[in-house]
Amino acid sequence: MKYLILGASAAGLSAAGAIRRHDPRGEITVLSRDSQIYSRCLLPDVLAGKRGAASTCFITEDFMQKNRLNWAAGSIAARLLPEEKAVVADNGDKLYYDKLLIATGASSILPPVENIRRGRQIYGLRNLDDVSAIAGAAENCLQAVIMGGGLVGVDAAAALNEKGLSVTVVEVADRILSLQLDQKAAGRYEALFRDRGIEIITGEMVSKIVLDKKENVAGVQLKGGRLIPCGLVVAATGVKPDISFLEGTAVEVGRGIRVNEYQETSYPDIYAAGDVCESMETFTGKITTTPIWSLAVMQGKIAGTNMAGVRRKAAGNFAYKNSMTFFGLAAVSFGLPEAPDSSYETYILERAGSYEKIIIKDGRLKGAILQGDISRAGVLGALIREDYPVKVAPDKLFDLNYACFFRELENGEFTYQDEALTSK
Amino acid sequence: MMMKRIFIKPELCEGCKNCQVACLAEHSPSRSVWFVNLSDQSSQPRNYVELNNEGRPVPLSCRQCDEPECVSACVSGALQRDPATCLVVHNQKQCAGCWMCVMSCPYGMILPDARESKIAVKCDFCADRGTPRCVEACPTGAISLIEAPSPDTDGEYYVLTGGEQQ
Numbered sequence: 001m002k003y004l005i006l007g008a009s010a011a012g013l014s015a016a017g018a019i020r021r022h023d024p025r026g027e028i029t030v031l032s033r034d035s036q037i038y039s040r041c042l043l044p045d046v047l048a049g050k051r052g053a054a055s056t057c058f059i060t061e062d063f064m065q066k067n068r069l070n071w072a073a074g075s076i077a078a079r080l081l082p083e084e085k086a087v088v089a090d091n092g093d094k095l096y097y098d099k100l101l102i103a104t105g106a107s108s109i110l111p112p113v114e115n116i117r118r119g120r121q122i123y124g125l126r127n128l129d130d131v132s133a134i135a136g137a138a139e140n141c142l143q144a145v146i147m148g149g150g151l152v153g154v155d156a157a158a159a160l161n162e163k164g165l166s167v168t169v170v171e172v173a174d175r176i177l178s179l180q181l182d183q184k185a186a187g188r189y190e191a192l193f194r195d196r197g198i199e200i201i202t203g204e205m206v207s208k209i210v211l212d213k214k215e216n217v218a219g220v221q222l223k224g225g226r227l228i229p230c231g232l233v234v235a236a237t238g239v240k241p242d243i244s245f246l247e248g249t250a251v252e253v254g255r256g257i258r259v260n261e262y263q264e265t266s267y268p269d270i271y272a273a274g275d276v277c278e279s280m281e282t283f284t285g286k287i288t289t290t291p292i293w294s295l296a297v298m299q300g301k302i303a304g305t306n307m308a309g310v311r312r313k314a315a316g317n318f319a320y321k322n323s324m325t326f327f328g329l330a331a332v333s334f335g336l337p338e339a340p341d342s343s344y345e346t347y348i349l350e351r352a353g354s355y356e357k358i359i360i361k362d363g364r365l366k367g368a369i370l371q372g373d374i375s376r377a378g379v380l381g382a383l384i385r386e387d388y389p390v391k392v393a394p395d396k397l398f399d400l401n402y403a404c405f406f407r408e409l410e411n412g413e414f415t416y417q418d419e420a421l422t423s424k
Numbered sequence: 425m426m427m428k429r430i431f432i433k434p435e436l437c438e439g440c441k442n443c444q445v446a447c448l449a450e451h452s453p454s455r456s457v458w459f460v461n462l463s464d465q466s467s468q469p470r471n472y473v474e475l476n477n478e479g480r481p482v483p484l485s486c487r488q489c490d491e492p493e494c495v496s497a498c499v500s501g502a503l504q505r506d507p508a509t510c511l512v513v514h515n516q517k518q519c520a521g522c523w524m525c526v527m528s529c530p531y532g533m534i535l536p537d538a539r540e541s542k543i544a545v546k547c548d549f550c551a552d553r554g555t556p557r558c559v560e561a562c563p564t565g566a567i568s569l570i571e572a573p574s575p576d577t578d579g580e581y582y583v584l585t586g587g588e589q590q
Contacts, residue, residue, distance in 0.1 A: 376532030412429035
């Protein structure tokens with residue numbers, strides 16, 4: 001059996017491991033643009049100089065050898081030929097497969113802003129190359145503008161601030177981290193950022209990148225008219241799945257590659273996992289992309305297991321969870337950051353530097369924010385994901401812990417009620 | 425293969441918190457209950473006893489899950505499942521303090537370190553002792569060691585980090 005995996009990040013390598021477990025003899029090839037294995041989530045730390053690029057490797061050194069993976073590094077899929085069961089790489093190589101996994105991830109989007117494709121010092125923060133490029137540009141300027149105040153933008157802002165640059169974040173929503181946090185929690189971060197000298201501009205957007213004659217970035221112009229001088233722009237306005245090489249094939253795509261609970265695409269013997277795919281997300285009950293590390297690992301493992309001929313369904317495909325920490329303040333959030341209407345009850349507690357918020361509907365948790373003390377946050381996340389009754393009085397909500405739900409299996413593992421959290 | 429797991433019988437728990445003190449001492453510089461500095465937050469128990477809805481104490485500790493969610497959530501590779509012992513081990517040097525594990529453990533058994541909140545801490549099963557110290561310290565038998573079958577899991581990073589499993 002010949003397996004071909006496109007992509008060498010969380011989903012691709014998780015799948016490779018799962019395939020090898022179930023098929024000791026198959027031939028596994030991994031094709032990746034990257035020639036180094038690294039964790040994207042740690043790139044802000046590399047940019048800030050807190051971690052070397054080498055220590056972002058999330059697998060053991062001998063992983064490739066132990067699992068006998070042929071690693072074709074430095075090239076990407078240019079075309080898929082599903083009838084021939086082959087992938088043409090951008091270096092011209094034609095790779096044949098019996099089972100294909102697409103785990104190509106996603107790329108930064110450049111928003112439609114004047115000059116954004118012409119300016120030289122404009123980068124996403126997605127790949128290790130981006131980090132070197134941003135760090136290089138940061139050497140030659142004093143000011144940076146971050147387009148987008150989501151997790152990536154805010155990470156980039158903190159990292160560049162630690163490098164000593166003067167940083168401005170421009171966010172179109174009324175607050176930073178608006179998908180993850182409510183006004184109060186976001187406001188606490190905004191205050192921390194401002195204390196550090198980072199400027200946060202909300203309710204605004206960049207309308208134009210100002211360039212000098214050599215197309216170097218000289219500043220950005222905001223819609224409201226203000227001109228902010230800078231020598232570096234980081235575009236952190238979202239990502240899009242890397243699916244362009246599927247053009248003209250019958251593989252069904254929406255925003256990402258559509259997969260079922262076995263991570264199968266609409267085309268036989270082709271699977272997809274991680275940021276590149278869209279699947280049934282448990283919290284919303286909708287088909288969405290699920291760009292979360294842990295889900296990439298889970299989906300990759302499910303894909304690999306099924307590719308190797310062992311049927312297993314994805315479980316716990318819950319994408320509405322975030323953890324973060326900026327300047328020493330940690331936060332975890334799940335589900336809804338705000339109650340959408342009056343059928344939800346909201347409980348808030350502030351104590352000892354912590355802000356905690358819980359949103360409940362019909363006795364079930366629908367949203368939670370913990371900022372400051374995040375210990376035992378996972379219990380709240382599990383209750384939301386499992387749609388499990390909260391069972392405690394409102395005054396006990398903020399001390400929720402697993403003692404209230406305790407159930408132990410014969411082998412000593414825990415579970416929530418009768419159903420194990422992860423399908424076995 | 426078989427692994428060791430701490431089995432909990434909450435009906436035997438008297439809520440004495442000896443297990444918590446034992447864990448605290450074991451993870452303090454002196455390792456001694458006598459000399460442990462209770463105000464030094466770098467000594468931090470990784471287990472705890474909590475009251476359930478009926479007000480009864482329940483001693484809780486990491487399950488060393490067969491398919492640990494903390495491990496699949498770990499973006500740095502700091503958390504791995506040791507193929508030899510089936511324990512979930514945490515490499516503090518590699519930890520990025522991103523709290524993905526804290527967010528992901530359904531039972532709340534991995535926590536930010538109390539002093540600096542920079543890295544996660546979890547039960548290490550008292551790696552260099554034969555029996556975890558909490559188990560030794562329990563006077564009622566509410567927590568004890570069992571041998572549990574650990575299935576031939578495709579344990580996510582189990583394989584990723586540990587190579588092939590026979």
